[in-house]
Amino acid sequence: MKVSQSKSKATINDVAELAGVSIKTVSRVVNNEPNVRESTREKIESAIARLNYRPNLSARNLASQRSHLIGLLYDDPATYELPSAGYIIELQEGVLNACKLVKYDLLIHPCNYRDENLDEELTSMIEQRRPLGIILAAPLSNMPGIVKTIEDTGTPLVRLSPGERCADKLTVATNDQEICAEMTRYLASLGHRRIAFITGHQGHKAVGKRFEGYRDGLINTGLNFSEQLVVEGDNSFGSGRHAARQLLKNSNPPTAIFAANDDMAVGVLLVAAQLGLKVPEDLSVAGFDDIALARQVSPALTTIRQPLVRMAEHATQMLIRENTSGDEIQNYEIIPGKLQIRESTGPVPG
């Protein structure tokens, strides 16, 4: 009997024939359905192994009306600065981890929210590929137009860090505000009284929460909030440098600078070095994200670890559960960040 056909094309019919059963029974085995006699199952499994059979996913998708695809949407790093490469890779890693367990695949779709045809582009991608769910990364997740476009297709959607809670929407976020309050309290505990903050990109609501957390932290420790100690940034390295120069040329400069993300914090580190300030002896610096660079600069950056991989994993699992079990699922999940105290923060000078 000819077993290894020239080019990998055994179908369910071949398996059924070789095993001497109907294709329906093969289908039951392949999909782990119940009601198959053990001996039949074994026969089929050995036929599958012998023929090297692998179900054709297009056929399966067509018949079952469900692709085994998860869509991941994020702002295109090529058109803009915002999502750093590391951020996106971690997102992808998390989704892929969760997909692997259930044999789903990941369809990535970087997009540009300034693009006029984005609605059409997204609708078209969703209706054609019919992913079983969409994961929408920040800051797209806080743009109502995009959220609505996706919801209108009827595809389940999980928002990542949208910066606000919404009862009827699946959401995964981290505790930006609380953890930033904690970092601020930590800086205060080192004796710092003039703690500056560099804000993040305007369009990014979750990053906005970090600023609120900074204010909470000041209040917690009885420090006064001063607008003089707040400079606007846009999450970019350059804006961090700019903000640092502005803060440090002050007659009464801060002794600690807390930036809303690591890229800006590294910018601060650089400016401090240029101005001859020693970190942390003369100035403490803290960031947010814990990008790879945070551990590579010298002194290593004190920052907050955002559990992106786990957030993306969790979001994917929400989608999978939404599709398989009809169980009630928690539709709002906070995965807490964690302080990473390294070398860039220390006791207040003098």
Added chain:
Amino acid sequence: MKVSQSKSKATINDVAELAGVSIKTVSRVVNNEPNVRESTREKIESAIARLNYRPNLSARNLASQRSHLIGLLYDDPATYELPSAGYIIELQEGVLNACKLVKYDLLIHPCNYRDENLDEELTSMIEQRRPLGIILAAPLSNMPGIVKTIEDTGTPLVRLSPGERCADKLTVATNDQEICAEMTRYLASLGHRRIAFITGHQGHKAVGKRFEGYRDGLINTGLNFSEQLVVEGDNSFGSGRHAARQLLKNSNPPTAIFAANDDMAVGVLLVAAQLGLKVPEDLSVAGFDDIALARQVSPALTTIRQPLVRMAEHATQMLIRENTSGDEIQNYEIIPGKLQIRESTGPVPG
């Protein structure tokens, strides 16, 4: 007449009915095939617009026996250090650029070459999804086992930077060796006589070519090659720091250090700063890749820009052409890198 059906489900039959033609004619219009009267085409197009029809890709794939998917395989950054996030994002960007034009989608598949089941995993992914082609990034592209596994499935394959030419395999690479010779000559032209080199990761053949280029450059300019000026690295930031310390503690240290990638070069920069050496006054430093960080460090890093996005674009186009036109295609393409002279290199001291 009910036009906007509740849930986005117009099929080719609905369009045919509304336009008063057969489904075959609709198919012709959708696929831009010839032999359709202009008036018919218009009727169909308006029906498509009215019904908001979008072809179901699973059905199309099943019937036509070709998915519209490109597979991108690279070493999983989560399990190892080698491919940096920036590297992968650029690869993805290039593939996506090319895909967009022809409405293909990208399936990413990070994998671990140390994984025992990798062969099975890849074969299974390829046979199930049936991507129309695979792009294999370095260093996977120089691993014969992986290349063979993919070739055995019969799927067209393009290797990216495999470090060697092979007549019967589609390949896209950059001119690692030549451009590194050029960088070395540039350093020599600044008066440097003791130019050190930090080699890259062993398993990465294309990176090995960079070392050969360094030697070529020395020969071109009449300088002697000395083993004392070569230190082994592994592409990581840490290995760059380590190598720099080793080179600079020397009694007769180099005046220029050329690292096989930017991560290591940035490590050198850091060690130089710690040792109180001014760059480029006391020491020149050069890297390879032109990662984002190269522009963000101070002094900005002189390096070589590897045209990853264009390489990935080109690889994708090779695959598309292989599938559509039966034209002869160039099966080996070199996309040259380019020197980026910045602030970290200067005339030899003294």
Added chain:
DNA sequence: GTGAAAGCGCTAACAC
């Protein structure tokens, strides 16, 4: 426990 038959929505040959 198992199977027969009818699609899923499209493309491909070939007839007209």
Added chain:
DNA sequence: GTGTTAGCGCTTTCAC
């Protein structure tokens, strides 16, 4: 130029 007829390889009733 256009339509008819078969599938592609699977899942899904529903009957046995």
